[in-house]
Amino acid sequence: MMTDQPKHVLVACGLVRNDPGQLLLVKHRLRGWELPQGRVEEGEGLVFALSREILEETGVTVNHARLAVIWSKVSHPAAVIFCFIARYASGALQPSDETPEVSWCSDIEAKRLVTHPVNRDRMASVLAFDGALKLHSYATGPYRVLS
Template identity: 45%
Template sequence: MTRPLHTVIVSCLVRNTSDEILLIRHPRRGWELPQGHVESGEELLAAATREVREETGIEVRIERLAAIFSKLEPQPSAVIFGFLGSAVGGQLTTSDESLEVGWFDEKTARKLPEHPVNRERLSDLLNHDGAILYRAYSMSPYRPQSGRDLG
């Protein structure tokens, strides 16, 4: 029996003391939230903290899990944990995965992501109402499959 394999990814909506939102401009995907793969043996919160720091130079305090996104196809499938966090230090710095980084007011932040999945993921986290959102989708083209609050 072949076991299905899933990539595990963490993403974080980070706000600063001015309530601005941290976004990166990825070389291929354009503007999006900081995100990345969880390494083997790495704890989810540590991975989210590491990814934000590596891609932006910002230190973050993870405050809550807000959403779980399930990319069904194309393969490899992925499970993306969407967290909310607050900036606690650091300075904006680019990386190989972030051609630009910046703080944006909510209205501007909502307009920047070009890809529908990145726009929707950002919107879901900005609209967080306390419940953990679950959303499944397929890509090429982007097609939401299902979504619901988990509690």
């Protein structure tokens, strides 16, 4: 007898810096300010999904994406969030239907603007990247970091 396999949503998230060192943030209609992120579509590579989501949400292209942190959401709906560090390549900031505001900001300003607990901790973990891939897990209802 076959049992249903667990299903996870895959998400690509990017901490993008421009030449002056500013971070790219988007303001999501529900969650507020956050790093650009979105679901990986079936059959899509992670770096391609990251680049596509950033372009769709901000109007800019990125390069030199490097995986920094993986977050596992263990509560329903389960998700695995692949957090990358990337460099701005080209394009002008352009809001989207999903992200009505986009902005370059300093690390200090980003820490002030990103207030949703999940996105705040996700951004902090990528900002703390020291060259070694980190793994974290969390649950919601209520939100808590497990590792």
